[in-house]
Amino acid sequence: MLKLLSAPPNPLRPLFRSVTYTRWLHLLVAVVVAAACVVVFPGVGDVDTVRGAWLLVVPLPLLVALGLLPRTRLAEGMQAQLLLFPAEGEGGGGQFGAAPSRSWGDRGRTVLWLVLRYELGMATAFLSVHLPTLVVRLLGAAGDRWWCVPAALGCLVLLPAFVIPVGAVAARAARALLGPSAAERLAALEARTERLLEHNRLARELHDSVGHALTVMVVQAGAARAVRSEEFTQRALEAVEESGRQALEELDRVLKVLREDVPAPARRPSLAEVERLLAAARGSGAEVDAEVTGAPEAVPGPVSREGYRILQEALTNVVRHAGAVPVSVRIAAGPDALELEIRNGSPTGAARGPAGGAAGGSGSGLRGIRERAALLGGRAEAGPDGDGWRVRAVLPFDGALGNAA
Known part of the structure; x- marks a missing residue:
């Protein structure tokens, strides 16, 4: 119903859109290649004769050679983006490859684009020059022949009627031939x-x-x-x-x-800074008893960093949910894995919940701990431990090396 009540499309609207004229300009740039060929082959410059039709064929080898150059695709894509899609609302954003040709398929599509653009541009340039000239001649002869005036008006309509759809064709072709592979x-x-x-x-x-x-x-x-x-x-x-x-x-x-x-x-931060983490927990009132075995400084970087974050999250949960309670931290750096274990008691009268604290915790911290351990090919578990809570994580070194590779 709304479509039936909507106003019919205005056929004159394209004449007032800037994209119509930028696309027209983009097509006319083909004249530059034609002018270069006329300098080399003067005889093909007379487009009013049959010999002038060679101007449609002579530049093709040059266009093929240009299309095979990797950076031609990048330059043509930039031109198409600026002139065929001058406004973001035209749908051109992100349609063109932002890199030179990387394969023979990209080069082949660039060659096809150059040839198509040249042929459409030559037709557009021919009409852009000859139709206005014809209109002037028809108006000059209008005194003797009455039909010259409507013919002149028809020629004026013919030029935008050709340029607008050809510009749309060029835009669609640019998306297909210059777009990302x-x-x-x-x-x-x-x-x-x-x-x-x-x-x-x-x-x-x-x-x-x-x-x-x-x-x-x-x-x-x-x-x-x-x-x-x-x-x-x-x-x-x-x-x-x-x-x-x-x-x-x-x-x-x-x-x-x-x-x-x-x-x-x-x-x-890594396990080399674990003392600062433990000091912060002690400063919050928790009675932290830490046991470190092995050589934490020899733990691979990814494991050391993720281990620090796991320990940080576990201690944060203790401070947030349990408060000033005894906490035992064990850090064991073995030959092929890092083991972390954090145990804490529950505050007097508090119900145990996620991370050893009062019930009602979101549990997002525990999920993050498990995700970190799984990322390194390890495992993490958390749950009640007597009257308290325990978090244990095992992070293998080979999982970290595999991720780094």
Whole structure:
């Protein structure tokens, strides 16, 4: 019903669209190649004779040679984007390969495009020159022949009636012949997937690091207000300052990557900084007893970084849900795997829930721990342990080496 009531299409509308004239200009550029051929072969310049038809054939070997050059495709794509699709609303955005020809298929499509553009451009240039000339002659003879006036008007209509559909044909051909190949579309899809995965990893890291810092700051501020001890308040403020500084550094790092869309910098916390993590947990009131065996500094980078994040998330959950309770941390760096185990008791009178704290936790932290372990080919488990809670993760070194490869 709405279609029936809508206004009919205006046939004059294309005359007032800028894209009509940019496409017209794009077609007329073919005259440059024709002019070069006329300089080399003067006889073919007379387009009013049968010999002038050779001008449609003579430049073809040159166009083939140009189409085989890898960077011709890139240059033609830029021209097509600017002149055939000057506005984003025309649908041209992202339609053309942003790289030179990489295969013979790309070169072949570029050759076809150059030939088609040249032939359409020559026809457009011929009519653009001769139809206005014919209109002037018809109007000059209108005094003796009455039919010259309607004929002149017909010639005026004929030129846009030819240019508009030919420009649309050129635009469709450009999308088909200069657009990205199947391999380029697959590469672009893979690159986009990698960016999304990287952003997801950064979001998870931001949740772990900033969430840990904010948890420590909230607990410290609450404890300082409750204890009302000047000495304890001083230590709490120092812990809040240190946690806030770390959170700001991590936030700045992640936002820089997201803003500039560049790979994340290699500087990420690892088990070499585990003492700072344990000190922050102790400063929040938890009684942390740590046991480190093996050589954590020899753990492969990916395992060391993910192990740090797993330990950080587990301690954050303890501080957030259980509060000031005894916590035992075991870090065992073996010859082929890293084992982490975090045990904690439950606060008096609290029901046990996810991560050893009060019931009602979201469990997103535990899911993140399992995802990190699975990414390295390891495993992680969490659950009740007597009157407390236990988190255990095993991260094999060979899984990290395989991911790095």
